[in-house]
Amino acid sequence: MKTAVIAIGGNAIIKEGQRGSLEEQFQNVMSSCDHIIDLVEEGYNLVLTHGNGPHVGNSIIKGEIAKDKVPEYQMDAYGAETQGLLGYMIKQSLSNRLKERKIDREIVSLVTQVEVHEEDEAFLNPTKPVGPFFSKEEAEHLMNLKGYSMKEDSGRGYRRVVPSPRPMEIIEKKAIRDLSASGYIVIAAGGGGIPVTKRQGGLYHGVEAVIDKDYASALLALEIDADLLIILTGVEKVSINFGKPSQENLDVMDVETARKHMADGQFPAGSMGPKIDAALSFVETTGGNALITSIDQLKRAIKGETGTRLVKY
Numbered sequence: 001m002k003t004a005v006i007a008i009g010g011n012a013i014i015k016e017g018q019r020g021s022l023e024e025q026f027q028n029v030m031s032s033c034d035h036i037i038d039l040v041e042e043g044y045n046l047v048l049t050h051g052n053g054p055h056v057g058n059s060i061i062k063g064e065i066a067k068d069k070v071p072e073y074q075m076d077a078y079g080a081e082t083q084g085l086l087g088y089m090i091k092q093s094l095s096n097r098l099k100e101r102k103i104d105r106e107i108v109s110l111v112t113q114v115e116v117h118e119e120d121e122a123f124l125n126p127t128k129p130v131g132p133f134f135s136k137e138e139a140e141h142l143m144n145l146k147g148y149s150m151k152e153d154s155g156r157g158y159r160r161v162v163p164s165p166r167p168m169e170i171i172e173k174k175a176i177r178d179l180s181a182s183g184y185i186v187i188a189a190g191g192g193g194i195p196v197t198k199r200q201g202g203l204y205h206g207v208e209a210v211i212d213k214d215y216a217s218a219l220l221a222l223e224i225d226a227d228l229l230i231i232l233t234g235v236e237k238v239s240i241n242f243g244k245p246s247q248e249n250l251d252v253m254d255v256e257t258a259r260k261h262m263a264d265g266q267f268p269a270g271s272m273g274p275k276i277d278a279a280l281s282f283v284e285t286t287g288g289n290a291l292i293t294s295i296d297q298l299k300r301a302i303k304g305e306t307g308t309r310l311v312k313y
Helices: 022-041 053-065 075-100 136-146 173-181 213-223 255-263 273-286 295-302
Strands: 002-008 044-050 107-109 113-115 128-134 149-152 158-162 185-187 194-198 204-206 228-232 252-254 289-293 308-311
Touching: 002 022, 002 213, 022 044, 022 075, 022 295, 044 075, 044 173, 044 213, 053 075, 053 128, 075 107, 075 185, 075 194, 075 204, 128 136, 136 149, 136 158, 173 185, 173 213, 213 228, 213 273, 228 273, 228 295, 252 255, 255 273, 255 308, 273 289, 273 308, 289 295
Parallel strands: 002 044, 002 228, 044 185, 107 185, 113 194, 228 289, 252 308
Antiparallel strands: 128 158, 149 158, 194 204, 289 308
16 A cells, blocks of 8 residues: 655644634544545555644743743643644544544554754754744843743744754654554654654753654655655645736646745745745655645545646656
8 A cells, every 4th residue: 555644734723713722623623534534545554744833832822821830841842742632633533534434444643753963053043933922021031031042023022933953863753654554544743743862872852942844744754665745735736926916836846846946936934935845855865756735635636636746857
């Protein structure tokens, strides 16, 4: 059977404008289940990854409110916490829908560590905003008290920024590969994985960072020898000249064309850029294909009827 790694965005679980109640989140996940299960019926072994940006942000806000009552966590612990919660939601929702569709397939959710290098330049230049907004005075206090890096965010106030280093190794890759090969649907590397560094003696230690979910998904697809990487986003196809009268939706992009579009600024760093770059890292290294589309068009995209497919040549 072919293996596909599917990266689901965290904003698909808590949608814009929602409070993010558990009921809302379960409803959002349930609405996605049939699209994922369709790929099981198409004959794929599936490994699912997911974003956790809204959830980590909420956990940080709760920690800030309760800081006088309970000890604060650092970023790796928030990542582990949200992996467990989201893994539970996705697993239960998929399991229930599989039973309703009379499909016999087991699901496992795996809390996943991802190694990053302490020498990564991202640690010298934190850029990823996390958590609540603060006034300038509050931000200065936190910088002095805790050594946080704080940056003004689009006129809305100051937020903490943390490093976003590149993932170097999925620690649990062998378990993920073996479980997938045995027919399990595997949920892994949620939120880009728990960031850890390897210390003396090969021992791992969590670090204050967040890992981009799409880069981690691409690395996971590479390390488990997946046949296809699928990155789900809010649009059916990737476009150039997005939002302009000359907008052009793309069916296929080879590596050279995609790199040219990136150099021309077609895929901004704050939106499609990391998804394209992550997909290209998988395609260039393996020669396999990557697919970018929306979750509601996933079945059609697998059949080549829509979506944007990235190919080596």
